[in-house]
Amino acid sequence: MQLELSPEDAAFRDEMRTFFTTEIPQEIRDTVAERRELTKEQIVESQRLMNQHGLAVPHWPVEWGGQDWSQLRRHIWHEEMQRAAVPPPLAFNASMVGPVIATFGSQELKERFLPATANLDIWWSQGFSEPDAGSDLASLRTTAVRDGDEFVVNGQKTWTTLGQYGDWIFCLVRTDPEAKKQRGISFLLIDMTSPGVTVRPIELIDGGHEVNEVWFEDVRVPADQLVGELNHGWDYAKFLLGNERVGVAPVGATKRVLAAAKQYAGEQLADPLTAARFAELENELLALELTALRVAANSSDGKPHPASSVLKLKGTELQQAVSELVVDLAGPDSLASGAGEDSAIPWWSRRATPAYLNLRKASIYGGSNEIQRQIIAKTILGL
Numbered sequence: 393m394q395l396e397l398s399p400e401d402a403a404f405r406d407e408m409r410t411f412f413t414t415e416i417p418q419e420i421r422d423t424v425a426e427r428r429e430l431t432k433e434q435i436v437e438s439q440r441l442m443n444q445h446g447l448a449v450p451h452w453p454v455e456w457g458g459q460d461w462s463q464l465r466r467h468i469w470h471e472e473m474q475r476a477a478v479p480p481p482l483a484f485n486a487s488m489v490g491p492v493i494a495t496f497g498s499q500e501l502k503e504r505f506l507p508a509t510a511n512l513d514i515w516w517s518q519g520f521s522e523p524d525a526g527s528d529l530a531s532l533r534t535t536a537v538r539d540g541d542e543f544v545v546n547g548q549k550t551w552t553t554l555g556q557y558g559d560w561i562f563c564l565v566r567t568d569p570e571a572k573k574q575r576g577i578s579f580l581l582i583d584m585t586s587p588g589v590t591v592r593p594i595e596l597i598d599g600g601h602e603v604n605e606v607w608f609e610d611v612r613v614p615a616d617q618l619v620g621e622l623n624h625g626w627d628y629a630k631f632l633l634g635n636e637r638v639g640v641a642p643v644g645a646t647k648r649v650l651a652a653a654k655q656y657a658g659e660q661l662a663d664p665l666t667a668a669r670f671a672e673l674e675n676e677l678l679a680l681e682l683t684a685l686r687v688a689a690n691s692s693d694g695k696p697h698p699a700s701s702v703l704k705l706k707g708t709e710l711q712q713a714v715s716e717l718v719v720d721l722a723g724p725d726s727l728a729s730g731a732g733e734d735s736a737i738p739w740w741s742r743r744a745t746p747a748y749l750n751l752r753k754a755s756i757y758g759g760s761n762e763i764q765r766q767i768i769a770k771t772i773l774g775l
Contacts, residue, residue, distance in 0.1 A: 397468075405468050408447075412476035415441055424477040425648070426739060427747045429600065432515070432557045439481045439512040448481045449510045453494050456506045467684060474644025484516040484553075485509045488632050489562040492579065496620035496628055505581070517558030517584065519549040519606060520629065526551070526760075529564070530573040530626065534608060536565035536580055538615065543567075543580060545588075545611040553757075555591050555604035558584045564625050571623065579625035581617040588612075598749040599729075633759055641707025643681045650674065650714050656740050657721050669717055673710065680706050699772065701764040708754040708761060715748040 397405060413421075420434045442448040443457070451466055452458035461469070473480055480486075490509045493501055508514045525532040534547025545565060555561070561582050568576030582589070588611035593601045620628055650673055660666050680703070687699045718740070719726045725741035726748075735742065755761040769775040 401464060401468065404465055405472060408469055408472040409476065411445065411447065412473055412478045415445070416476070416478045420479065421477040424479055425652070427649070427743045430479055432554075435479055435482060436512045436515075438479050439485075442481060443511045448512075449486050449490060451487075452490060452506070452510070456490075456494055456502065457510045463687075464685070471644040474642060475648060477645075477648060482512060482515070484518050484562075485512060485514070488518060489516050489581075492562070492619060492628050492632050495631065496579075498616075500616065501581070501619065515554075515557045515559045517552050517555040517561040517606070519552060519561045519563035519582070521551045522548060523550055529629065530577070532564055532566060532577065534563065534565050535569070536567050536578060536613070538567070539612075541615050543613045543615060543618070545580070545582065545608045545613055547608050549606040549608075550603075551594070551757075552591070552604045552606045553602060555584075555606055556593065556601065558591070560584055561589075561606060562619075564629055567625075568623050574626040576623055577625040577629070578622050579619040579628045580613055581619060582608075582611065582613050586611050586613070596750070597752075598746040600746070600750065602750075641680060641684055641703035642711055643677060643684055643707065646707070646711050646714050647677055647681075649718070650677065652740070653714065653718050653721060656718065656738075660721060666721075673714060673717065676706075676710055680710060701759075701767040702772070704758060705761050705764045705768070711754055712748075712751050715744075715751045719744045719748045 416438055420430070420438050423430055423434060439448050446457065446459060447469065449457045450459035450461050450469060454460050459465075470480070486509075490506060493505055493509070497505070505514065509516065519534075520529060520532075522532050522534060532547075534545065534549065536543040536545045543565070545563070547565070549561075549563065552558070552561070561584050563580050563582055564577050565580050566576055567578040570576065584591070584606075588609040590607040590609070592605045592607070594603045594605060596602055619625075650670070654661065654670060657666060657670075661670070683699070683706075684703055687703065722738075722741035722744040725737045726744040728735065728737045728742050729745045731737055731742050733739075759767075
């Protein structure tokens, strides 16, 4: 297997490295590197800078801002972005609803939404999960009943990440209650300022406000905001979730945190058990990186590779393991997450526990790791 980049791809890597380390403001990159919470303004500024240079949505069709790169170059772009501590383009826009509209939406929907979606002029939220429909998404109960030129939507979505910033929400809604579970679902775009839409915060274990409940009470949605065909939303959701898993193994970001942890460790590296943990994680990350490169180099049809489930599974496990190592290195100082900026405790120790707790979600979102194991068993192992 040839693992060395061609001169052209190496030059492309250098171009990405220069852009991310010189064009994205240092303050934004420091926020990511220190694992602090990004503001909405920082996320928007970063994505707009990338979009100005054609780097926000490289996987979209060229006519809508894509770059027609190879899978390998997309991988390099993603890894260099993480390596430079640059926040990736907002996933709800760039990786989720954008590709769905570009592939299945009408020309009117494409012209109306895609430029604003790429530039983050619209902040999209995801309306998939419900209280009894998370991993079993087909059990969703939010309804959309056709009434003339509109749908009337009623129901509840939950775990809506960053929904407090949302301008619009893309929702799976049940449009045929008599059909089999997967067959009566449609994909609807809803303005979150519509009368009847209510967003309620959910406080997380790390004390942050990252996810929300979204309620719909007799919300009237123009029928032309239906994406694709009525009752075919399940097909579009599968397409979206497949895209969501592309690049889901955060190898670059995890390597960056592990390298920083080695600096945090200081004299603790002299402990053989601590040194062994670093060595094991570095080796596993190297193996995952090579697997990701192999998958990227062998993907030619632009579709999510079945091995993306392996990358998601192992990538999140390593991400969590590194966060646990940082907590252990911080020791008792890891309990000081509420200490202020004037505290004598290092900032990385104060951030260790909130970051560890926040990353518990990584093995749940994007299709839980249990679901990934089922996909691996069926599509890769043939069990």
